Every structure is written in structure tokens, then in C-alpha cells.
Amino acid sequence: MSSQQKALVLPKKQGSFELSSRSIPSPGAGQLLVKIQSAALNPVDYKIKDAGIFVTQYPAVLGADIAGIVEEVGEGVENFGKGDRVLAHGKFSNDFAAFQQYTLTDASFTAKIPASESFDSAATVPLGLDTAVVGLYGDQLGAGITRPWTKSTDADESKTPIVILGGSSSVGSYTIQLARLSGFYPIITTASPSNEELVKGYGATHFFDRNLSGKQLLAAISEVTDGPVKLVYDAISLPETQSVAWELLADNGTLVLTLAASVKENEGRGRRVIQTFAGPHAAQNEELCSSSWAMVEKWLSDGTIKPNNYEILPNGLEGIIGGLERMKLGQVSGTKLVAHPQETQ
Structure with a gap:
């Protein structure tokens, strides 16, 4: 060589x-x-x-x-x-x-x-999956929800809605699949209409056009679930998607972003914004990502992750x-x- x-x-x-x-x-x-x-x-x-x-x-x-x-x-x-x-x-x-x-x-x-x-x-x-893993399960750089691969199958998140903006993006697609693994329902996502079948194939239960305004999306989601939306993962994280996400998020909820926040937390409603960072080599992510990487071969083999x-x-x-x-x-x-x-x- x-x-x-x-x-x-x-x-x-x-x-x-x-x-x-x-x-x-x-x-x-x-x-x-x-x-x-x-x-x-x-x-x-x-x-x-x-x-x-x-x-x-x-x-x-x-x-x-x-x-x-x-x-x-x-x-x-x-x-x-x-x-x-x-x-x-x-x-x-x-x-x-x-x-x-x-x-x-x-x-x-x-x-x-x-x-x-x-x-x-x-x-x-690798990068898409790690961004989804850290954003959902990271204690410091994510929403800190329970990892589904380290607990019994009675999912904590069962019947809890999640909204994923940008479901056809790489990060969005892996977030949908992990949300399914965690037992969220409904799994609501936005994308271009041409990608509706794609995101449903990943496990989204409900699809909405990404061009809907925050108010339109909120109205549409209220017909799907009466549960408060406590977790929104904005896989796009542009200022316009962040403002939509912020409108959807219930009191004491968490908005996970892949870019810097343009929305402000200071509304007294207990809502928090987290900018995730997926580098598995970062000290805050090492233990979590070592744990999830030990699952990757199995997830790909059995179709848990597409x-x-x-x-x-x-x-x-x-x-x-x-x-x-x-x-x-x-x-x-x-x-x-x-x-x-x-x-x-």
C-alpha cells in the first residue's frame, strides 16, 4: 500500500x-x-x-x-x-x-x-443518526428522554405526541425512526408534499405540508391529538421553522434545534430551547453515543433503522x-x- x-x-x-x-x-x-x-x-x-x-x-x-x-x-x-x-x-x-x-x-x-x-x-x-440520538436522549445537548435501547419495552413516551419539522431531511428521518422506537404517538412531521410517502415509510403517523403557517399547523395538529406537544424537534432550524415550532410548543416543553436559536425563552411558560451538537467525540456525548453505536449494526440488520x-x-x-x-x-x-x-x- x-x-x-x-x-x-x-x-x-x-x-x-x-x-x-x-x-x-x-x-x-x-x-x-x-x-x-x-x-x-x-x-x-x-x-x-x-x-x-x-x-x-x-x-x-x-x-x-x-x-x-x-x-x-x-x-x-x-x-x-x-x-x-x-x-x-x-x-x-x-x-x-x-x-x-x-x-x-x-x-x-x-x-x-x-x-x-x-x-x-x-x-x-452516522451524522444524521447521531444528531437525532443526541437531540432526543442527550442530557446536556438534548431533550434528555429515556433511551429506548436501555430499558424494557413498555415505552415511557407511549401516547405522547412529538412534532418533527423537516422529516425528509437526514436528521428528520432518523428522528422519526427513533421516535417510533421510543413509543411516541402520534409522530407528526412536516415535509414537501412530494416526500409524504417517504416520511410515512420512516414511521411518521401524520404528515403536514411544510408550507403551513404555525397557526395552520397548530389547528391541524389539534385535530390529530388533544395531548400537549411537549417536544418539537426542528431538523431544519431556520428562523422561519423555529418560529413555527415555538408556536406549537406547549408550556414546559422542549424545542430541539440543529442550529443556533433565533427564538427567545423569556416568556415565563417554562419552555426551553436546546441547540444540539452531534459530535460523538465531545465529552458530553461520549457515553451516550458509545451506547447507541453498540446498537447500530443490529438496528440496520433488523430494519429498526432504515x-x-x-x-x-x-x-x-x-x-x-x-x-x-x-x-x-x-x-x-x-x-x-x-x-x-x-x-x-
Whole structure:
């Protein structure tokens, strides 16, 4: 194996992506070296490029969604071997990023891919699923509800409504599926009308057009449930969706956001707003995400979690540049874009 690999690099803050060469890293204790077959794109990738957020050292390799083959196993790793097909959640660190041909992964946030799934479908899972997991179950960065995989089946959330704004997004789709696992009912979501069947396939019990105003949505939801909406997960989190979410949220309820809050908590109604952050490597998330990652292979194998629909980008790593531009322009809906780093010319 060569000591060099191809990588898509951001040479400077708010710069332009370029194809480059960098050394293949070696795994340390608790780590794996993975030959990346599929890397999925996320909105955070173009936001890092455009706004210069999250990343502090340049040149930088981006990308969090990894699927590939274990090439080398670090010291102390017992449950993975060379040749295993795996998916993993990367991080904002060049040796652990997705937009290159080889990467390191933390064994705690890596899972085997069951035979029923491809590298491409598996690559759609890590960041979206972790954002849903932390947003729902995180004590500090989430709503702090009971984890359904660590308790008996009599679900605490039974007959409790949940509203998920943006159900066809990657984060929205995994939030719907976890809400089903937690026993929420009804599971109410919004999306474009063209994605109604998609979100119902994930487990939404009720669908409403994302273009409804807060008042219209509140009226529609009141016909579905008379229970107070104590939990809203806004997977889009733009100011306009946040204002709709805030209108729906009952007293003492929790609004979970994926972006910074534009609504204010100071209304004396006991409602709280939480901006989640899905990095499993963050100290607040390590224990929760280690626990959920131990379930990922089983969830994918038995269909508890269905990966996102996906579209393959051409031209290996170079295809990521155009893919991120399409995402930024709002030209991708209900689908994850996936690149094949090994196909880079």
C-alpha cells in the first residue's frame, strides 16, 4: 500500500476546495484505519467552507460520514478485524475526516455493516443518526428522554405526541425512526408534499405540508391529538421553522434545534430551547453515543433503522464540490449525496 492518498482539501479558511495528496495515517490505541468506499455529504460541510466555522487548522479535510473496509486495527481493538465492512462517524480533524481515500476512526463510534446494506446506504447513517440520538436522549445537548435501547419495552413516551419539522431531511428521518422506537404517538412531521410517502415509510403517523403557517399547523395538529406537544424537534432550524415550532410548543416543553436559536425563552411558560451538537467525540456525548453505536449494526440488520435514499456523485472526491453547491442551492431533497473516494482520477 502506498504511503500517500488523495484528499479533497480546503487550503485556507473560506477558501476553495482542491484535490491534494496527504499521508495515510496509522491507527493508535482504540482506532481503526479504514479505506473509504463511500463518503456522504452534509450541510455542515458547505457551512464550514463558507463561514469558516468549527475548523481551526488549515489545510483542512472535511466530511463526517464514512463507510469502508478496515485496513488496520489499532492496539486494544477487539471487535473489528482487517477486511470488515464498517461505517463510522468522523470528526473535524484531518486524519479522521471522510473526504479522502483513507481515514482513522474511533472504534467506539464505528459499527459493522450488515450484509443487507451497501457502503453507499451505510454512509448515509452516522451524522444524521447521531444528531437525532443526541437531540432526543442527550442530557446536556438534548431533550434528555429515556433511551429506548436501555430499558424494557413498555415505552415511557407511549401516547405522547412529538412534532418533527423537516422529516425528509437526514436528521428528520432518523428522528422519526427513533421516535417510533421510543413509543411516541402520534409522530407528526412536516415535509414537501412530494416526500409524504417517504416520511410515512420512516414511521411518521401524520404528515403536514411544510408550507403551513404555525397557526395552520397548530389547528391541524389539534385535530390529530388533544395531548400537549411537549417536544418539537426542528431538523431544519431556520428562523422561519423555529418560529413555527415555538408556536406549537406547549408550556414546559422542549424545542430541539440543529442550529443556533433565533427564538427567545423569556416568556415565563417554562419552555426551553436546546441547540444540539452531534459530535460523538465531545465529552458530553461520549457515553451516550458509545451506547447507541453498540446498537447500530443490529438496528440496520433488523430494519429498526432504515438508511436514507442516496444519489452517487461522479468523479470521486472531485464530485463533492458540485454536490455541496447543489445542497447549498436547495436542489437536493429527501436524498443523501454520496461520493466514492477510490474513483478519484
